[in-house]
Amino acid sequence: VWGKVFAAESGRQRKKKTKESKTRTVHANILYDSAKGEESPNRHYANNKIKTTKYTLLSFLPKNLFEQFHRFANVYFVFIALLNFVPVVNAFQPELALAPVVFILSVTAIKDLWEDYRRHRSDKEINHMDCLVYSRAERRYVEIYWKELRVGDFVRLRCNEILPADVLLLSSSDPDRLCHIETATLDGETNLKQRQVVRSFYDLDCDFNPLKYTSVIECEKPNNDLNRFRGYIIHRNGRRDALYKDNLLLRGCTIRNTEEAVGIVIYAGHETKAMLNNNGPRYKRSKLERQMNVDVFWCVIILLIMCLFTAVGHGLWMFQYGDKRPVFDVLSPEGTDLSPIMSAIYLFLTMIIVFQVLIPISLFVSIEIVKICQVYFIHNDLELYEEETDSHLQCRALNITEDLGQMQYIFSDKTGTLTENKMVFRRCTVAGVEYSHDANARRLAMYQEVDSEEEECVSHGGTLPRRDSVTSHTSARVVLRSQSTKSHRRTGSRAEAKRASILSKHTAFSSPMEKDITPDPQLLDKVNECSSKMDFMRFHSQSLSTLSSDLCDIIDFFVALTICNTVVVSSPNQPRQKVRMRFELKSPVKTIEDFIKRFTPSRLTSSNNSSSSSLNRSNNRGCSSLISSPSADSTLTKLDEEKTAPDLQHDFTPVPPCFDPAKSWRLEEGELRYEAESPDEAALVYAARAYKCSLVGRLPDQVTVELPHLGKLSFELLHTLGFDSTRKRMSVVVRHPLTDQITVYTKGADSVIMDIIRPPDTGKRQKKIICRTQNYLNQYAADGLRTLCIAKKVLSKEEYACWLQRHLQAETAIQGREELLFESALRLETNLHLLGATGIEDRLQDGVPETIASLRKAGLQIWVLTGDKQETAVNILLTLNADSQEACALLLDESLHYIQAKFLCSSSDQAAKMYLTNNINNMAAADLYPSLPVHRLGLVIDGRTLAYALDRSLEDKFLAVARSCRSVLCCRSTPLQKSMVVKLVRNKLKVMTLAIGDGANDVSMIQVADVGVGISGQEGMQAVMASDFALPRFSYLQKLLLVHGHWCYSRLANMILYFFYKNAMFVALIFWYQFYCGFSGSAMIDQWYLIFFNLMFSAFPQLITGTLDKDVSAETLQHLPQLYRSGQNSEEYKPYMFWMNMIDAFYQSLVCFFIPYFAYADSGVDLFTWGTPITTIALFTILLHLGVETKTWTWMNWLSICFSVALFFTVALCYNASCPTCYSPSNPYWTIQRLLQDPLFYFLCIITPCSALLPRYFYRACQGTLFPSAVQVGRQLDKLPPETRRNILSLSRVTTGSPLSLQPHFLSTNKPLPKDNEGTNNISQTYKKEDAGKDKDTSKDMYSFVNSEGDTLPYTKDLPRGELNISCKTPEALNTSPEVSHGLSPSLVTSPPLLSPTDSVVLPPEHGPPCVRYKRSSEEGIQGQDRTEHKIQVAL
Amino acid sequence: MITAMMASSYNAKEEDGHHSGAAGHGGAGAVKSRKPDNTAFKQQRLPAWQPILTAGTVLPAFFVIGLIFIPIGIGLYVTSNNIKEFEIDYTGVDSNSPCYSCARNFSSNSTTPCTCSLNFTLEQPFESNVFMYYGLSNFYQNHRRYVKSRDDSQLNGDLSSLKEPSKECEPYRTSESFPIAPCGAIANSLFNDTLELYYVESNGTRNLVPLVKKGIAWWTDKHVKFRNPSGNSNLTIAFQGTSKPVNWRKPVFELDPLDSENNGFINEDFIVWMRTAALPTFRKLYRIIQKKPSTTPTLPSGRYILTVTYNYPVLSFDGRKRMILSTISWMGGKNPFLGIAYITVGSICFFLG
Secondary structure (H helix, E strand, O other): OHHHHHHHHHHHHHHHHHHHOOEEEEOOHHHHHHHOOOOOOOOOOOOOOOOOOOOOOOOHHHHHHHHHOOOHHHHHHHHHHHHOOOOOOOOOOHHHHHHHHHHHHHHHHHHHHHHHHHHHHHHHHHHOOEEEEEEOOOOEEEEEEHHHOOOOOEEEEEOOOEOOOEEEEEEEOOOOOEEEEEOHHHHOOOOEEEEEOOHHHOOOOOOOOHHHOOOEEEEEOOOOOOOOOOEEEEOOOOOEEEEOHHHEEOOOOEEEOOOEEEEEEEEOHHHOHHHHOOOOOOOOOOHHHHHHHHHHHHHHHHHHHHHHHHHHHHHHHHHHHOOOOOOOOOOOOOOOOOOHHHHHHHHHHHHHHHHHHHOOHHHHHHHHHHHHHHHHHHHOOHHHEEOOOOEEOEEOOOOOHHHHHHOOEEEEOOOOOOEEEEEEEEEEEEOOEEEOOHHHHHHHHHHHOOOOOHHHOOOOOOOOOOOOOOOOHHHHHHHHHHHHHHHHHHHOOHHHHHHHHHHHOOOOOOOHHHHOOOOOHHHHHHHHHHHHHHHHHHHOOOOHHHOOHHHHHHHHHHHHHHHOOOOEEEOOOOOOOOOOOOOOOOOOOOOHHHHHHHOOOOHHHHHHHHHHHHHHHHHHOOOOOHHHOHHHHHHHHHHHHHHHOOOOOOOOOOOOHHHOHHHHHHHHHOOOEEEOOOHHHHHHHHHHHHOOOEEEEEEOOEEEEEEOOOEEEEEEEEEEEEEEOOOOEEEEEEEOOOOOOEEEEEEEEHHHHHHHEOOHHHOHHHHHHHHHHHHHHHHHHHHOOEEEEEEEEEEOHHHHHHHHHHHHHHHHOOOOHHHHHHHHHHHHOOOEEEEEEEEEEEEEOOOHHHHHHHHHHOOOEEEEEOOOOOOOOOHHHHHOOOOOHHHHHHHHHHHHHHHHHHHHHHOOOHHHHHHHHHHHHOOOOOOOOOOOOOOOOEEEEEHHHHHHHOOOOOHHHHHHHHHHOOEEEEEOOOHHHHHHHHHHHHHHHOOOEEEEEOOHHHHHHHHHOOEEEEEOOOOOOHHHHHOOEEEOOOOHHHHHHHHHHHHHHHHHHHHHHHHHHHHHHHHHHHHHHHOOOOOOOOOOOOHHHHHHHHHHHOHHHHHHHHHHOOOOOHHHHHHOHHHHHHHHOOOOOOHHHHHHHHHHHHHHHHHHHHHHHHHOOOOOOEHHHHHHHHHHHHHHHHHHHHHHHOOOEOHHHHHHHHHHHHHHHHHHHHHHHHOOOOOOOOOOOOHHHHHHOOHHHHHHHHHHHHHHHHHHHHHHHHHHHHOOOHHHHHHHHHHOOHHHHHHHHHHOOOOOOOOOOOOOOOOOOOOOOOHHHHHHHOOOOOOOOOOOOOOOOOHHHHHHHHHHHHOOOOOOOOOOHHHHHHHOOOHHHHHHOHHHHOOOOHHHHOOOOOOOHHHOOOOOOOOOOOOOOOOEOOEOOOEEEHHHHHHHHHHO | OHHHHHHHHHHHHHHHOOOHHHHHOOOHHHOOOOOOOOOOOOOOOOOOEOOOOOHHHHHHHHHHHHHHHHHHHHHHHHHHHHOOEEEEEOOOOOOOOOOHHHHHOOOOOOOOOEEEEEEEEEOOOEOOOEEEEEEEEOOOOOOHHHHHOOOHHHHOOOHHHHHOOOHHHOOOOEEOOEEEOOOOHHHHOOOOOEEEEEEEOOOOOEEEOOOEOOOOOOHHHHHHHOOOOOOOOOHHHHOOOOEOOOOOOOOHHHOOOOOHHHOHHHOHHHHHHHOOEOOOOEEEEEEEEOOOOOOOOOEOOEEEEEEEEEOOOOHHHOOEEEEEEEEOEOOEOOOOHHHHHHHHHHHHHHHHO
């Protein structure tokens, strides 16, 4: 009955929809099962099958041909071939003339077919993935393929499954009705996101039953906005509930931490948001190809000129005979007498056919073939293969390999691309004392020395149990995981860890590197001392206040690290089972009564009840090994507490840890696992655990922490004020079990926390702590660590009650709840007591710093565009930033002025000044992107500001600013913005851009850039699918660009030039002949030779050279990234080179024509007997020319050249012997055979190529001797014995005078800020809105800023120390940059000059304020800041 | 189970270290490794010779080239210089030329052939075989439409082509509805001057120098490419139903009525003509003066008379006609160019070196 009603209603709605076309209505499919889909209201929506192929079997031929004819050259060649069918103008046998065109078209078609087939296969793979869909017939969930999924289906999703479509969440096994998803594939953020069950299904107690579902969903049409979803659900009773984006699970995301969820499909297939965000791939044409096309165009012009010349010549030739028609001037076939003019016109067309070879038809095919071969070699490079994941580089685009050698800008995603997205605890400061964790640093360094660590391995992780793990699927996973954990412990390599994480698929954030923190001995001692004291005091019932405040802070610090988070604990034996259970008593405290109830002595009982009930529930849930469940564990603890601690004042566990059964179990059973929403949290929890302060359980209302000596302590969790990006902090309100005080622990970005800590005037000690901590924070920031501050606050019960009341009001408020909650949080988080700060490192991937360093040396600009929250990064100042267009414009102006001012005062160069002044005036002019000296500045811009900056009116200014900075970081940018930035740079600066990223959020950027590179790793396949190249890791980019890119470019550039030369040379032979045949369009070269010369005889050697030639060895290229510049500057193929080649071609053809001409002058030689030696000579000349240009001769080169010659003679011999009457008009019967008996032929073949190549050979020799290019020097280096070469290579880093270090392109800032000056030296230029330009130096502001900076670029100091040694080899190096080596924080010491120190521009400290800030009251836009730059510098 | 396999896979990996063979072990590793082969080819490490063009490497090459080329050049030059050649223009452009009147009063349909005689003196005796050429200048036998204007199958004796010549022969394909044999412009413009050479002895008597008309065409042309229409040994019948080319005075089967082996399509003068010259100034072999068995030179020095039956008009297109007598060497006719070229290039190389 209901079905009918709904059908009727839906019918109405559909009509409405067709009218309005603004919404989509989704019904449950199971209501219409009987109707076989005919009646289904959802049948109009796209199904879930995706198809990215271009052709079908039928449409292939027409469509492909159609596409191929988009290429001008193809049309041209077909036109010429057809022209041949016109009798008046034909030059060759028409069928013969078709051959090359058909050949070329079919080769391209086959290639396209193959590519499409690959796409088809990957589609098929995706379409055939499984998912569970509710079937009405079977009344259960059945497995179907993704492609069979339809809108309106109920899908059951299990943990770690990938979502097949956009699904509205209707039910979740999670007690809080949440579902955690990882959206890494969409936006690159790897932290888990929570999605909520639709509100109306929230209170559903039992499992969701699809059969009972009768509601209708109305929502917006499919769109590509990932962050928007609006709609409502209409229930049977007419109630409407709104739907938000929090209810929608997007295709491509992965379900995490949620056992099971059920949802209804809203958008499927191509209508899903993920797919809509995937624009079709742009047809990419490489720069070289574009350049080549220009020259092809020139070739056309040359061709036309030649044809015109010949036509005019023919007209005049005809004219000179007047009316007397000579016997050899044959009438047209029609027998009509042609006037000279008509004759000339016909001849013009004929000549186009004869000279068609000038437009190199085989060039396009040859380039494709060479590119495929290059791709093959890149594929097969062992150094680009990662053994651990068994993946190698994939070239997905076959036609832009040479672009890799010409990159100028790299746009990189950060998380997961540069970094591993694994946060590692590095250092901390507690109560103003820094614990540098040297051992930890050493340990981390160890991980970097990839395979050298086998014996180092610490044993405590490698003994995970395996005994009970064979049966269930889950436990098998666990063991798999523990196995993998073991494996990376064994090799110690992060690559192994990566592999392991891929194997186990859901190790969210816990590689051993993050887990095993080596504690700082000093701090460990203190912790031990402190806890033993506390233990002692607890036993003696002393007040804890007698403890020294330092020690107190330490314990508090670790407690805060442990509990101030949302980390979920799970034991290895039940990895998916969330410990969080459902409770009758919901945390947090709900009402005042509740509060009162909970804060009376009777509390324990109730809590106990609750936890025992939870125990029951967890029993009911049927977990495999109950006793190991931490919840049960904590319950036991509680029971213990109850037994032994009747006194509420001292709520502790009396059992010493060694007797704790739970603890002994823990030791036996292995470690607990922490699943955090963000990697930072996990890192901190693991860090705390290293100090024996471990989180053992988390229940909604309590957190259990195990402390040394003290055993397990249960903190009653009163409130959790979750993290949000506005506040940039999170807080927990707990009741401290030892003191029974209500304590607030807050953790957050240093800048925010520093603002809300208790004013320093409260105590001298606190003031000192703050001051010191700030210093350390600056230092961390300088090291590129992510800093977090930890603070606490003790509330009296009254205060708490007071706050709680208002908070509850806020929670229950209907209107403006968000704001009220926000205010409430602000009220709580004030007057904090600073405990300490931590420095966390988002570790860079292996070799990233080296890679970036050498890419920089190669002259590449690197921009980091990341969608990541730079939480602590450019912090609140940025988020409250420019909220209007004008403000942004002003900011940009100011930045620019600042940069210019800075440049002016630091530069003594008058000319530069003039240039800049000019520049200011013409700033808006789009064509004036001055090559401003690259500054030491770095630009940090966040998404919102970027939105303004990318506006048409401001983009020029933005670019001007960005260009004058050495590094640019755009954080919090949306995928669209990323692509806009790339597009802007690409279009406006006319540079070659490469975008590299790993997540789906990078897809649009990858597609927009000239070359898109995807990191094929854990984060889904979207980036890879969209990319042109997929790398297993970032560091491979170095070899890909510096070696393969260079090779591909130089090979292809040389090949293209050679092609032009070859064709011009060949065609010019015929052109010269026109002077001797009355401009009649006659050719002495047999038409067969003419047509197949390019396709066959001279094709192979150039292909081999184009594929295999190495101008410089891979080793040298990698050691001398400067050589990459030859590609960037297009040095191998400059416009003048084309003309030089043309001139050379004309010279050579003159030689090749006139030597035989004079040798056979006034003899009885016939046309083709004379033409054949010319063909042969031309072939020899062309091959030898290639030989001169070939840099490395392998047996393949020799073979190909021999083959070419042999092929020519074989074909000639066969052809000339085959048929005495065929092949009109040349009829070359027995020509070559006779020629081969003629000694003259051989003498010609020797002298002509020699004299033709003499100038080029001589030029090359002179060039190689007198003014060798960098590449040539590199080649000469290759010839040296390896030992010498190594020495020279290492030397070349310090010697500037050597030809190897080219122009000092990078003004690298090697002068780090002296540490002790930091406080005073940092003059922050503050532009206030009211009084702009007025300097304001508030150290506090500056501090916050500097700190915040720390997180913008958390990569530092990973450069190998070896480089420093090298750079210090020369005494000048030591003299010029003493700062580099002395008295700096370790990170600065490890930041060696990337170039020789003599290259660096060391600005005097009184100029260039090291820190600058543009501030417009609280609107902060762009910050060009030295510190950032410095850090980037250090890192990059 | 899985565990065990994984474990073994890892162990294998550990033992083998870097070897890719590890992938083959264990169940999980059974998936074929995609590791590229470590071959020199695939890793682009093929042993290679890397010539670097610098002065040091190039200088020896220049010297060597110079040293080789100069002697060759000298040899060629000397050889060419030893060839004796005599050339006489008989076009009759000048009014004092014996053939002036013939050239002026030329008309294609005059029945009486115009003859003229030219006197010349050979300063040196010509030894060995002497080749007699006729040379034409400004005659564009390489004109595109001219070159195409022939039917090779017809010339090969194909009967159907005889009756139905190729379209390429237009407009010399048919004449008065009969197919032309041989068709086409090349055949139509056949050189038809007759040259006779007399040696004037010191006593004034004229001795006809015997001219051999066979062996002047390529052997393959005469025996393979060109064939008379088969079926009938009598050429007159074989060519029945065809018309002579427009410009010809007599049909093709009367080219050499005396020698059936030199008549019709396989007439050697015809074959030589049909091999179109590459350049507008060319010579074609006309006759061979064979070496005498005795020691006397083939053509002793002295006075000669060349009698020309002037049939071929060239003045209309500003052409020239020549008669050339030449001996040949192993490298062909007299042409000092190649020797000079070798010497020049060799010297340049030497100089540059």
